[in-house]
Amino acid sequence: MSDNSVPLLETQSLTHVFADKAVAIKNINLKVNRGDFIIIAGANGSGKTVFVRHLNGLLTPSKGKVLIDGVPIQKNIAVTRRRVGLIFQDSNTQIIGQTVAEDVAFGPLNLTLPVVEVKRIVQDALAAVGLTEHANRNPHTLSSGQKKRLAIAGVLAMRPDIIIFDEPFTGLDYPGVIQILQQLVDLHQAGYTIILITHELEKALAHANRLIVLDQGELVVEGSPAAVIHLVSEYGVRMPLEHVEKTSSLTWLR
Amino acid sequence: MILFHYIHKNSLLHRMDGRLKLLCLLLVSLSASFASVWWQYLLLMSLLIVSMVIARLPITDLINDLRYFAVVLVFVLLVNTFIACVDPTTSLTLKPVSMPSFHRGWHFAGRLVLVILACIVMTGTTSLTTMKNTFEWYLQPIPYIPKARIATMMSLSIVFVPLTLDCYTETSNAQKSRCVELQKNPVKRAILLTLPLVYRALQQTDEIVYAMQSRCYSESRTQAEFQTGKTDWLVLVTCVMSFLACLL
Numbered sequence: 068m069s070d071n072s073v074p075l076l077e078t079q080s081l082t083h084v085f086a087d088k089a090v091a092i093k094n095i096n097l098k099v100n101r102g103d104f105i106i107i108a109g110a111n112g113s114g115k116t117v118f119v120r121h122l123n124g125l126l127t128p129s130k131g132k133v134l135i136d137g138v139p140i141q142k143n144i145a146v147t148r149r150r151v152g153l154i155f156q157d158s159n160t161q162i163i164g165q166t167v168a169e170d171v172a173f174g175p176l177n178l179t180l181p182v183v184e185v186k187r188i189v190q191d192a193l194a195a196v197g198l199t200e201h202a203n204r205n206p207h208t209l210s211s212g213q214k215k216r217l218a219i220a221g222v223l224a225m226r227p228d229i230i231i232f233d234e235p236f237t238g239l240d241y242p243g244v245i246q247i248l249q250q251l252v253d254l255h256q257a258g259y260t261i262i263l264i265t266h267e268l269e270k271a272l273a274h275a276n277r278l279i280v281l282d283q284g285e286l287v288v289e290g291s292p293a294a295v296i297h298l299v300s301e302y303g304v305r306m307p308l309e310h311v312e313k314t315s316s317l318t319w320l321r
Numbered sequence: 322m323i324l325f326h327y328i329h330k331n332s333l334l335h336r337m338d339g340r341l342k343l344l345c346l347l348l349v350s351l352s353a354s355f356a357s358v359w360w361q362y363l364l365l366m367s368l369l370i371v372s373m374v375i376a377r378l379p380i381t382d383l384i385n386d387l388r389y390f391a392v393v394l395v396f397v398l399l400v401n402t403f404i405a406c407v408d409p410t411t412s413l414t415l416k417p418v419s420m421p422s423f424h425r426g427w428h429f430a431g432r433l434v435l436v437i438l439a440c441i442v443m444t445g446t447t448s449l450t451t452m453k454n455t456f457e458w459y460l461q462p463i464p465y466i467p468k469a470r471i472a473t474m475m476s477l478s479i480v481f482v483p484l485t486l487d488c489y490t491e492t493s494n495a496q497k498s499r500c501v502e503l504q505k506n507p508v509k510r511a512i513l514l515t516l517p518l519v520y521r522a523l524q525q526t527d528e529i530v531y532a533m534q535s536r537c538y539s540e541s542r543t544q545a546e547f548q549t550g551k552t553d554w555l556v557l558v559t560c561v562m563s564f565l566a567c568l569l
Contacts, residue, residue, distance in 0.1 A: 163532060
């Protein structure tokens, strides 16, 4: 389905209550359109990770639903997981293969693609993130930045429409952040819809067309970065604009 | 730590058919349990060291990592040296040390070392995908069981060994940096180490499950393609001969 009036991804009254009755997210309504670059910010424990884990069906909502192209994701969870790629905050836990190439091949093999095609997809994905020369290395010996890129390659190999990055800059040094941010921008320019969780708005806000803030599980701010940036400090997110006036200057890419 | 990690090389053993390799592991483990005289231990030890050399595994690093098993080996040695099993179902008693019991202790420790080395060769030269496909192939003739699920569980449990060892090293170092050595009670120290280790292992398991699910893991994946070369059969024949030498 490619009806432009239907959002690519949509959540309706999405609510998640843990077994101990703690409410993780509450009544979140969000529409993600094709080509969007959305930043989700919020203090620790605001429900960002729980929210995005619903978007590819890893968590089942207590109430509400997630739709992809207007169809509830539960109708075909495997297709949803292929189309909505998720890069975890801790790349170590995302590593499944024992070599870099084997890890990237994990997804395509799950999709029962022929071995020859899997090999080609793995080569393409590794080339896209600049890890070709590390194909036979033990992924656990890669640097933090390389592990993040491996996680991206693993998701790219699934040919997704949307890529969700859960705090991708955590634990990276300056060159590492630049590399991942550049990768993110390149992917967006290549046509992928991007959802980025971060509370470090000064690193990437210039590239986003929408900014969303979660607070105690509720969606409290939503709009274009320029329109809502002045609201973020009320919800535990550092206001990045002090001496500059435009959100377009908020990037670490120069 | 690289113990039980897959180490990618382009060697004879890395290219070997996983099905025959698993059979070889079984044969070497059985040979170790039947070994009773010094030359049999020497034969198996030589076979395993030659395998490690052929596979170009980093022997020095691996032996260095084996120090974590030293405690287990000493425990096995002591138990077999000092404990007499009077009636296995009811009681265990301490016995005076004699040369036969001391020898028995060495035999058990030696067998354990051989089995550990055989597992190192297997895990060091076999990727997770090959391992899983191999288990699945062997389970194929058994009806009414979820073969793919069991194979995945078996291969993942092998992945968890190095992860848990890594976790152990990290937790242990974190505790040492906070002077855990000053705690003289060994039971308390063991508890202090075990609880966070188990907690982290469970957390890690959860995250790996999520990671697998998010990349569409299911039991019907691309089917394995096994290829058996002449050298694979030669390796198997060598293992069979070693087995016979230990059996006779």
